[in-house]
Amino acid sequence: xxxxxxxxxxxxxxxxSVAVPAYDRSAVTPGIVHLGVGGFHRAHQARYVDDLLAxxxxxxxxxxxxxxxxxxxxxxALAAQDHLYTLVERAPDGAVRGRVIGSIIxxxxxxxxxxxxxxxxTDPRIRIxxxxxxxxxxxxxxxxxxxxxxxxxxxxxxxxxxxPSTAFGYVxxxxxxxxxxGMAPFTVxxxxxxAGNGDVARAMMSAFASLRDPELGDWIASEVxxxxxxxxxxxxxxxxxxVEEVGWRFGIGDAWPVVSEPFTQWVLxxxxxxxxxxxxxxxxxxxxxxxxxxxxxxxxxxxxxQALCYLGYLSGYRYAHExxxxxxxxxxxxxxxxxxxxxxxxxxxxxxxxxxxxxLISRFANPHIRDxxxxxxxxxxxRIPKWLVPVITAQLGRGGSVRRSALVVAAWAxxxxxxxxxxxxxxxxxxxxxDVMARAIAQRDDPLAxxxxxxxxxxxxxxPEFTEPYxxxxxxxxxxxxxxxxxxxxx
Numbered sequence: 001x002x003x004x005x006x007x008x009x010x011x012x013x014x015x016x017s018v019a020v021p022a023y024d025r026s027a028v029t030p031g032i033v034h035l036g037v038g039g040f041h042r043a044h045q046a047r048y049v050d051d052l053l054a055x056x057x058x059x060x061x062x063x064x065x066x067x068x069x070x071x072x073x074x075x076x077a078l079a080a081q082d083h084l085y086t087l088v089e090r091a092p093d094g095a096v097r098g099r100v101i102g103s104i105i106x107x108x109x110x111x112x113x114x115x116x117x118x119x120x121x122t123d124p125r126i127r128i129x130x131x132x133x134x135x136x137x138x139x140x141x142x143x144x145x146x147x148x149x150x151x152x153x154x155x156x157x158x159x160x161x162x163x164p165s166t167a168f169g170y171v172x173x174x175x176x177x178x179x180x181x182g183m184a185p186f187t188v189x190x191x192x193x194x195a196g197n198g199d200v201a202r203a204m205m206s207a208f209a210s211l212r213d214p215e216l217g218d219w220i221a222s223e224v225x226x227x228x229x230x231x232x233x234x235x236x237x238x239x240x241x242x243v244e245e246v247g248w249r250f251g252i253g254d255a256w257p258v259v260s261e262p263f264t265q266w267v268l269x270x271x272x273x274x275x276x277x278x279x280x281x282x283x284x285x286x287x288x289x290x291x292x293x294x295x296x297x298x299x300x301x302x303x304x305x306q307a308l309c310y311l312g313y314l315s316g317y318r319y320a321h322e323x324x325x326x327x328x329x330x331x332x333x334x335x336x337x338x339x340x341x342x343x344x345x346x347x348x349x350x351x352x353x354x355x356x357x358x359x360l361i362s363r364f365a366n367p368h369i370r371d372x373x374x375x376x377x378x379x380x381x382x383r384i385p386k387w388l389v390p391v392i393t394a395q396l397g398r399g400g401s402v403r404r405s406a407l408v409v410a411a412w413a414x415x416x417x418x419x420x421x422x423x424x425x426x427x428x429x430x431x432x433x434x435d436v437m438a439r440a441i442a443q444r445d446d447p448l449a450x451x452x453x454x455x456x457x458x459x460x461x462x463x464p465e466f467t468e469p470y471x472x473x474x475x476x477x478x479x480x481x482x483x484x485x486x487x488x489x490x491x
């Protein structure tokens with residue numbers, strides 16, 4: 001069945017079962033540009049800003065910018081709907097809440113008109129540029145911690161007079177123009193899952209800028225604010241079934257709704273020299289130091305997603321909730337969190353860590369989110385080095401256990417062979433797919449081949465305290481499979 005398209009004109013006709021913006025969107029002006037509009041941004045930051053607009057604030061609307069070829073789909077979906085979309089929250093008990101979000105007031109697809117994007121970024125009304133460009137979008141060399149300029153797109157953006165194509169290219173060019181015009185720089189707000197994401201963004205963007213103009217790089221490093229943040233909301237990829245449900249449940253024809261759990265958290269460093277929305281009024285925790293919260297989330301939630309996805313997939317599961325209703329996996333995850341992840345954390349103000357760990361299991365087990373293991377397994381070469389390797393390194397430094405972490409890395413290595421335990425192919429989605437799969441295949445002859453990549457693992461291959469349980473785990477995965485190996489590990 002076809003339902004009427006979601007548009008501004010239709011908001012008054014929608015069922016009372018779905019909340020709609022009660023504010024005048026035509027009065028909202030832009031204050032934030034967001035690079036990388038995906039499901040998470042629309043379920044998280046845009047929802048918080050929507051709350052603020054509903055309170056009467058009008059000068060902090062969001063303009064989204066898409067940089068990648070696949071962002072054409074987002075451009076077309078939002079343009080046809082006056083940039084409105086439906087946020088669907090699914091609780092563990094089956095309750096469903098629908099809400100139309102209106103905080104994205106425009107969307108530019110950068111390849112259509114780079115000049116328009118740069119004009120937007122140099123508009124004095126824009127005081128914040130926020131980012132969800134994925135962990136790999138920051139071009140960090142995992143071995144050195146420095147900027148990796150090898151990406152061909154980065155190299156192209158460094159050519160004199162280049163038209164930008166990357167997030168770094170656009171942000172740095174816009175900052176250079178604002179500096180030349182005597183304008184104040186906007187604040188760059190990273191919302192990606194990287195420890196110290198603000199510091200990383202500052203270091204990598206200023207390094208990029210220095211390659212084209214050392215003085216510009218120094219100016220960005222010293223004069224541009226890069227607050228760190230911790231963001232949390234499980235947001236699976238939207239499926240055709242989700243689109244259909246929005247239709248029959250709410251009577252809305254929405255080309256690209258977004259689905260999330262009810263839980264949401266945002267902890268943000270309060271450093272915005274050019275001003276900011278009153279985020280705290282929408283429930284954002286504004287703090288002087290985000291690091292404890294960041295590390296808690298990365299090393300417990302994000303790393304636990306990696307701990308469950310490869311082993312779960314190899315065991316025959318396809319969804320996170322299936323894994324987290326299996327007592328064997330629950331024991332493993334809680335063991336990882338309590339004995340390996342949590343001991344590496346500083347004190348987290350106001351947080352009961354054991355309670356947080358059990359809450360994570362409950363969130364993962366929500367059967368109505370249907371978060372796929374394939375999504376969690378994707379782009380592992382960007383995730384494992386940032387989320388799990390720091391836990392391993394910290395544990396080795398303090399003489400702590402790394403046995404469960406070693407099994408997780410071994411499970412990734414086994415998964416990366418590209419064939420499951422029944423001989424069916426696995427689609428390995430990773431920007432370093434060829435290299436990752438080549439090392440995984442080589443491990444049949446060299447059990448440590450997968451670890452011999454310093455860009456991913458540093459010098460872990462030289463640490464027998466890690467390589468011994470890793471090799472044991474990998475051999476067991478090959479010999480008896482994932483589930484039996486997990487039973488051995490938890491015995």
